[in-house]
Amino acid sequence: MNKLDSLTYYAATKKYDLRFPVLNEDIDADVVVVGGGFSGINTALELAERGITNIVVLEGRYLGYGGTGRNGGQIMAGIGHDLDAIRKHVGDEGLQQIFKISNEGAGIIRSRIAKYNIDADFCFGYAYLGFNQRQEKTLRAWEQSFKAVDPTVDVQLLTGSDVRKVVGSDVYGSALLHMGAGHVHSLNLLLGEAQALTSHGARIFENSAVIDVEYGERVTVRTAMGSVRASKMLWACNGFLNGMEPEIYRKTVNTYAFQLCTEPLSDELIQRISPIRGAYSDIRPVIDYYRVTNENRLLFGSATALLDYIPSDLKAWNRGLMLKVFPYLKDVKIDLAWGGPLCCGANLFPQIGSLAAHPNVFYVQAYAGFGVTPSHIVCRVLAEGMSEGSQRYDLMSSIPHLNIFAKDSLRAVMTTGGKAWNQLSGFWKGRR
Numbered sequence: 001m002n003k004l005d006s007l008t009y010y011a012a013t014k015k016y017d018l019r020f021p022v023l024n025e026d027i028d029a030d031v032v033v034v035g036g037g038f039s040g041i042n043t044a045l046e047l048a049e050r051g052i053t054n055i056v057v058l059e060g061r062y063l064g065y066g067g068t069g070r071n072g073g074q075i076m077a078g079i080g081h082d083l084d085a086i087r088k089h090v091g092d093e094g095l096q097q098i099f100k101i102s103n104e105g106a107g108i109i110r111s112r113i114a115k116y117n118i119d120a121d122f123c124f125g126y127a128y129l130g131f132n133q134r135q136e137k138t139l140r141a142w143e144q145s146f147k148a149v150d151p152t153v154d155v156q157l158l159t160g161s162d163v164r165k166v167v168g169s170d171v172y173g174s175a176l177l178h179m180g181a182g183h184v185h186s187l188n189l190l191l192g193e194a195q196a197l198t199s200h201g202a203r204i205f206e207n208s209a210v211i212d213v214e215y216g217e218r219v220t221v222r223t224a225m226g227s228v229r230a231s232k233m234l235w236a237c238n239g240f241l242n243g244m245e246p247e248i249y250r251k252t253v254n255t256y257a258f259q260l261c262t263e264p265l266s267d268e269l270i271q272r273i274s275p276i277r278g279a280y281s282d283i284r285p286v287i288d289y290y291r292v293t294n295e296n297r298l299l300f301g302s303a304t305a306l307l308d309y310i311p312s313d314l315k316a317w318n319r320g321l322m323l324k325v326f327p328y329l330k331d332v333k334i335d336l337a338w339g340g341p342l343c344c345g346a347n348l349f350p351q352i353g354s355l356a357a358h359p360n361v362f363y364v365q366a367y368a369g370f371g372v373t374p375s376h377i378v379c380r381v382l383a384e385g386m387s388e389g390s391q392r393y394d395l396m397s398s399i400p401h402l403n404i405f406a407k408d409s410l411r412a413v414m415t416t417g418g419k420a421w422n423q424l425s426g427f428w429k430g431r432r
Contacts, residue, residue: 003314004339009261009299010069010187012336015119018191023058023205023226030054031386032221032228034210034244035236037068038186038375039364041193043234045112046383048200055202056228058221060209063194064187066240067371070340072259072289072301073186074279075106076126077146077178079374081285081348082429089399101381101392103149105373106181108380109189116199118192121294125278126181127166130174135283138430139176146178154179167280168272169325183279183291186372210244215358232386235363238371239343247355248363251401254341255308255415257369259301260318261293261336262329270296273326283431285422288321298322298329303342303369306423308415314339342369344418346402350374352382353397362386366401 030052033040036059044055059065079102087095113122130136139157146155158166158175166175194204205223214220219233235245243249270277270292279291290300300322304311311317314337323330345351345366355361364382367374378396385393407414 004256004310006314006338007336008070008338009293009297009336010064010185013185013295014191015188016191016195018063018194020059020063020204020206023208023223023228026227026229027056027203029056029203029228029230031056031232031234032219032230033057033234033236034221035059035066035234035238035240036063036194036204036206037066037236037238038190038371039238039379040234040236041190041197042376042379043236043364043383043386044202045193045197045200046380047387048197048202050383050387052387053201055197056230057197057202057204058208058210058223058228059204059206060240062206063204064190067238067340067342067367068190069187070259070338071186071372072279072299073183073291073372074126074281074289075109075122075182075184075373076279076281076370077106077181077373078102078370079105079350079377081368081370083349085347086349086399090395094395097392097395099145100149101377101396102374103146104380105377108376109184109373112193112196112376113189116192116196118189118196120189120192121185122182123184123277124179124182125276126178126183127276127278127280128176128178129167129172129280129282131172131282133173134430136174138283139174143176150180166276166278167274171325172282177276181279181373184372185293213245215355215361217360219361231360233361234382234386235361235365238365238367239341241365245355245363248351248365250403250405250407251351252343252345252366253404253407253411253414254343255303255419256310256339257301257303257342258311258314258318258339259299259337260315260322260334262298262300263333263335264296265298265332267296272328273298285426285431286419288325290322290325297335304419306416306419308412308419310339342367344368346404347399349399350378351399351401352378352385352393353401
């Protein structure tokens with residue numbers, strides 16, 4: 001078995017025993033969605049809530065097999081790595097609108113959990129962490145931006161010894177506490193959303209990989225044992241597209257992130273690690289991200305900072321990073337470690353739109369590792385575009401998506417170069 005496909009914390013602790021059949025017949029629908037992660041299920045649910053319920057979702061493996069079941073579960077504000085990278089395409093006014101959009105994601109998750117009574121261990125409390133004075137300056141600017149968008153949100157910057165009120169580590173000099181954000185069990189959230197989707201009448205099929213697509217006024221999507229004919233189609237495969245649709249496949253490249261899960265820890269140790277029982281990330285170009293769970297475990301993840309490679313021992317690799325932040329965890333046992341691809345575009349901003357020659361074929365991809373929260377707001381905007389249309393969809397889909405040539409043959413070289421450039425530019429942007 002691929003070491004990246006090792007048992008994850010999410011699969012080991014899921015609360016929903018949902019199973020869906022294999023597609024073994026030819027059926028018709030209004031919309032066919034390829035991909036059973038956050039992007040596919042969220043967009044389908046948004047459409048269903050708008051009255052478009054004749055929807056079919058096709059998943060090649062099982063729901064949450066991709067990034068949705070491998071991530072950190074962080075619910076953070078924002079939508080992309082660096083909004084200034086898209087300023088030239090949308091202008092100052094458009095950038096402000098996207099910043100406002102980006103802050104809706106956590107609220108959508110909270111309201112959906114409440115509406116459908118989803119058991120997903122949602123917990124408030126998030127801290128963005130800085131190591132030095134440059135990063136503290138950046139966090140001060142973020143504090144003002146967050147408060148300007150939503151003056152009611154509890155956001156405060158802590159420095160010096162006050163940082164220990166938020167996180168039990170000596171390596172940070174500043175922390176921006178955002179109590180409107182937090183963390184969630186992402187797989188249980190997805191499965192709860194899938195259950196909600198089926199309550200609207202939509203149909204989901206697992207182990208139904210797509211083998212052929214025929215575009216036209218009616219799109220025909222074929223699997224090994226059946227087919228779906230629909231008026232509209234959505235590609236929602238993200239890092240697992242595997243070349244199925246070349247036009248969008250060449251707009252992204254995959255890198256990888258890795259995560260561990262500790263054994264259950266004592267209440268005292270969890271309180272020392274996380275007085276807010278929250279989620280965390282620093283603000284470097286390649287972040288460490290971590291959170292505590294309801295079972296008193298610590299999840300800790302990151303990606304390689306420069307050279308792009310998959311470590312031979314994921315437990316040992318992640319443990320080394322964890323101990324730099326929490327050296328007092330040196331005797332803690334690591335129960336699980338896993339990894340997965342991060343699908344990235346050239347500007348590290350999520351991509352939505354439709355195929356150039358087929359306006360009834362839509363796509364969403366390229367969260368660049370920040371998918372839990374952005375997928376909820378991005379897919380709401382996408383659903384607007386797929387149904388009645390909206391200015392928000394027109395704005396976000398207008399951002400050009402550059403082709404990445406030689407993305408497969410030179411993937412490791414290109415991602416290593418990209419990481420090096422982001423590390424360098426991160427210094428000047430106050431994130432190193």
